[in-house]
Amino acid sequence: MKHTDIKKLFDGSLVGSDVTVCGWVRTCRDSKNMAFVELNDGTTLNHLQVVIDKSVTSGFESCTALGCAIKAEGTLVAAAKGAGVEINAKKLTLLGDCPPDYPMQKKRHTMEYLRTIPHLRVRTNTFNAMLRVRSVLSYAIHRYFQQNDYVYVHTPIITGSDCEGAGEVFRVTTHDWNYAAKSQKEYFDKDFFGQFASLTVSGQLEGEMAAMAMGKIYTFGPTFRAENSNTTRHAAEFWQIEPEVAFAELPDIIEIAEELIKYIINAVLTECPEEIKFFDERFEKGLEAKLRRVVESEFKVLDYTDAVEILKKSGKTFVYPVEWGCDLQTEHERYLTEEVFNKPVFVTNYPKDIKAFYMKQNPDGKTVAATDLLVPGIGEIIGCSEREVDADKLAQAMEQRGIKVAEYENYMALRKFGACPHSGFGLGLERILLYVTGLGNIRDVQLFPRTVGDLK
Numbered sequence: 001m002k003h004t005d006i007k008k009l010f011d012g013s014l015v016g017s018d019v020t021v022c023g024w025v026r027t028c029r030d031s032k033n034m035a036f037v038e039l040n041d042g043t044t045l046n047h048l049q050v051v052i053d054k055s056v057t058s059g060f061e062s063c064t065a066l067g068c069a070i071k072a073e074g075t076l077v078a079a080a081k082g083a084g085v086e087i088n089a090k091k092l093t094l095l096g097d098c099p100p101d102y103p104m105q106k107k108r109h110t111m112e113y114l115r116t117i118p119h120l121r122v123r124t125n126t127f128n129a130m131l132r133v134r135s136v137l138s139y140a141i142h143r144y145f146q147q148n149d150y151v152y153v154h155t156p157i158i159t160g161s162d163c164e165g166a167g168e169v170f171r172v173t174t175h176d177w178n179y180a181a182k183s184q185k186e187y188f189d190k191d192f193f194g195q196f197a198s199l200t201v202s203g204q205l206e207g208e209m210a211a212m213a214m215g216k217i218y219t220f221g222p223t224f225r226a227e228n229s230n231t232t233r234h235a236a237e238f239w240q241i242e243p244e245v246a247f248a249e250l251p252d253i254i255e256i257a258e259e260l261i262k263y264i265i266n267a268v269l270t271e272c273p274e275e276i277k278f279f280d281e282r283f284e285k286g287l288e289a290k291l292r293r294v295v296e297s298e299f300k301v302l303d304y305t306d307a308v309e310i311l312k313k314s315g316k317t318f319v320y321p322v323e324w325g326c327d328l329q330t331e332h333e334r335y336l337t338e339e340v341f342n343k344p345v346f347v348t349n350y351p352k353d354i355k356a357f358y359m360k361q362n363p364d365g366k367t368v369a370a371t372d373l374l375v376p377g378i379g380e381i382i383g384c385s386e387r388e389v390d391a392d393k394l395a396q397a398m399e400q401r402g403i404k405v406a407e408y409e410n411y412m413a414l415r416k417f418g419a420c421p422h423s424g425f426g427l428g429l430e431r432i433l434l435y436v437t438g439l440g441n442i443r444d445v446q447l448f449p450r451t452v453g454d455l456k
């Protein structure tokens, strides 16, 4: 079936030619002698108008139901009204019929309802635009790293370690549901890997090992967290981009993170202008201007201790009171990014007790060389740190958190064999996607979201 993408027709170069297009019927206006079908094939947000002259177009009778898949053959012409093109159809062919109980008949469904039909919501303009932005963003991320000589590594999905040490892992087992072990040891000894296994929460630990040979690496893959947080920002399965850079200290990695964010936002502005316009009109007024400001602005770098002072002096009553040592809550992050700085903010040097074991301890004995990048409207999109390379300090930090050093033998060995300063970060793909689309819920930037109690 030789056919042309609808996107290609809109560049105008085929006006006057006979073309064949395929797609799904989005709308149909029917009158006595004429009918007008809007066709979308997913290659662009724009629908192609198929003009049906009932005395000329063959096969049109079966091709006007909403949702049906059709092939249209005809002549491409400049649109009779407005800019753009349309097709004067000579022949329509039904490829797949669609009965009247098609749920996408209504012009506008709520996002909540659409979540109940993930297999069909992709046919809305919103998902058409979101998936294209997601794709362009992903490619831009790869391009940024490839152009800067990073090596793309694939870290394992199944691991025996918990990188974040938060105990929020999904276990991997082949035991039957009623497997009765006499002890924990027997349970794991007899399991597939002969030990505890889980889905990875982060590729960082293996990424660090690769960086200790390849210098600059990045991962880009799915990560899994069994967090019981039913929020608009947390998913049980989400994609993370994790660069790891040898010989980089905290200020170096902050520079890289800022450059990456600006590069990818600029790529989306350049390559998805229609999608951004759509999201600006429908989901976040001023979105495009916001994104342009981000590309041009200098991100704020703010010490955690100063952030706490600003919050304490704010005169605001927060649900979670602020004291030095507390973890910043969404309300605090939003106050800093939205009300004080109105731009992305790197909060640096967090108290060591609220952060992960692998972060480099600062000479003050209280804080770690870590940063979170916070953005208005979302909160944290990046978690970043310089890594602890002092084996004793690292072992001590693990022990304090109840992590068994013996299980991290390979990771510890990196501190022995040619250790060097190195840093990295994790960017949540869905979080940045929420930021660039203005969509409000992580469930709407994934094809099939996985969240607590929901696996469609």
Ligand code: 4AD
Pocket: 163, 164, 201, 202, 203, 204, 225, 227, 233, 234, 235, 236, 238, 240, 242, 243, 380, 381, 382, 383, 384, 385, 424, 425, 426, 427, 428, 429, 430, 431
């Ligand atoms: O801050 P996190 O936990 O950092 C790490 O995993 C480090 N190992 C990264 C590194 O240094 N290589 O997670 C990184 C980012 C967060 O900033 C957030 O954007 C995203 O991953 N993230 C989530 N996104 C969606 N749903 C969740 N449940 C997420 N948890 C983290």
Ligand code: MG
Pocket: 372, 380, 382, 383
């Ligand atoms: Mg974090």
